[in-house]
Amino acid sequence: MSQPQREAVESLVEDLVAIETENPPGNERVCAEYIADWFANREIEAELVEEPYADRPQVGVKVGGGDPTLVLNGHIDVVPAGDRSQWATDPYEPTVVDDSLYGRGSVDMKTGVAIGMLATAQLADEIEAGERDGSVVFHAAIGEETAEPGTKTLLDRGYAGDYGVVLEPTSMRTGTSEKGLAWYKVRVNGDPSHASRPDQGTNAIRNAQPVLEALDEYDATVREREDDLVGQAYSTVTMIEAGTKENVVPEEAVITIDRRFLPAESIEEIDAEIEDVLETVSAAHDIETTWERTRTYESASIETESHLAAVFRKHSKKVAGTSTSDWGISASTDVRNFVNDHGIEAITWGPGDLTQAHTYDEHVSLPAAVDGLEALLGAARELLEET
Template structure:
């Protein structure tokens, strides 16, 4: 790789990170416009796609013609930076120190988007020279952090393919499966009263105690469910909201349950489990409890011996000294849309450490990004050549 390419990687990742695209609320527009313009400036006919939200565009492009078609997918939204005082470097300046680039989204996953952009330009030139047959589709999707159908809409718009690579930070390990994620909002009712006369009310926080106990027991049970690739299942209470004022007995308590589930579990089964558990608590303690699922990322998997996975494992091990054992990612990504909605043979693979996602001082090693671009291009060449 030339010094020009090395500098281009750093500049491109920094440019993406410096354009804030927090979700919520969903500020992808500035980044989407930058990505579209950058690709057009480099000869790629990229488009802004205004579905599913006209105010939050995403980007799609296709280069080459014919089969096979490989989709490179990345999301451009990032989680909020949070308390800026907790960052030792500004979250939206793309500061580089000791070979690492710092900023929100540097690992999750604007470095992945950057190498997808560079690969799209490189393969456009290869296709035009006649070096390879096939086509490459590029996605810069909105809404991944909040399970919105950005990638799904891009696929429905015709930007699909035979194979797919979702460029999340996996340390260049090749994931052929991923956990699912469902969020549940559990509301426990009570009756308000003045705190000077608490017995006139029915404290929703007190009512929530047996619910919390039951959820803790449920979590202990589901942790016994494991998958060889993605690990164990979880049911974690992540939020608790109750009370309107210091001197008012709360009338409601609202809990959020984060349920991480395995490819062998179905969302319908999980809904039934939680409904049954909460019905039992309500009956035993005379409580009014409501439960609703607010967001869902389905689990997804393809065979571990998938030809696409094999190619990426081999090239990652050769250039990046990466573990080439079959593996699944414990997080949830848009790979589910490619596999489940569009029947695309897709993996999750990309530069960066998943442990950096959503953290203060999020950063990525630029050397790894450089290696990842080489691995990506070499693996794609093998995929295209295998079909000639």
């Protein structure tokens, strides 16, 4: 790809990374306005969609009026940068070192957003000139990091199509399947008392011990379940909170579970499993527990030999030598909104190494980003030539 393309990619990723969009709390507005203005400066209409939250707009773009329609999706929120002292550089002052651009969101997923913007603008010019059939939709969605309905809202508002590409970092492998994610909070009750009289109360931390043991056994059972594309299922205890003061026997302990599930598992089945584990341990140890599911990313999958996947595999191999084998992503993305909510054939695909996501010194390879734009344009052009 030409030097101007390299410069365009680098400049746009830098601009996007420099705009802090941490979620929580959800600071996407400035970035959404930047993206809308970027399209407007190229005489492409972009809507600031003030749904589902008026104070956190997202961006929807549609160019062309023919069939088929390809939707390019990216989210603009990022996870918090965390302890700034752990970063070698300021996470919101993008820095290029040895052909890699460092900064929060560089890989997850402002590079994907950037190549989606550049591809949309290039394809808009080709469609306008009569060189290309079909239509392109672009999403700059909010709230992906916290399972909010940003992408779903854009699809519901009509920014939908025949094919969808969620531009997450997959090292340009074509993901046709992904794990689901559910978070649970389990409350274990006790009875408070002064710590000088510990036997007067019932320590919720002690009550939590058999619950933790039962959850470990459940995780061991869950790990026996596997999917050829996305790997093992997991049920991991990630947090435990208890106590209000050093000298008070705690009346409640709250256990958080991160449950990663396979396309073959349903959320209703998983709810029932959690309920069964807790009922069994509560009865055996005469303790009281309650639970709630606090967040859900559904699993999703399409046929591994779908036409969309085949086209992206071909162009990824052509540009970067990427493997064409069947593959699924172990993380959770907004592809579920395409596949499950709207029945749209969709993949997760994009440049960048997923292991960099949410890390200190997060970075993306700029040559890989440029390759991603080239492969994306090649695949899009092939898809849009079909009627």
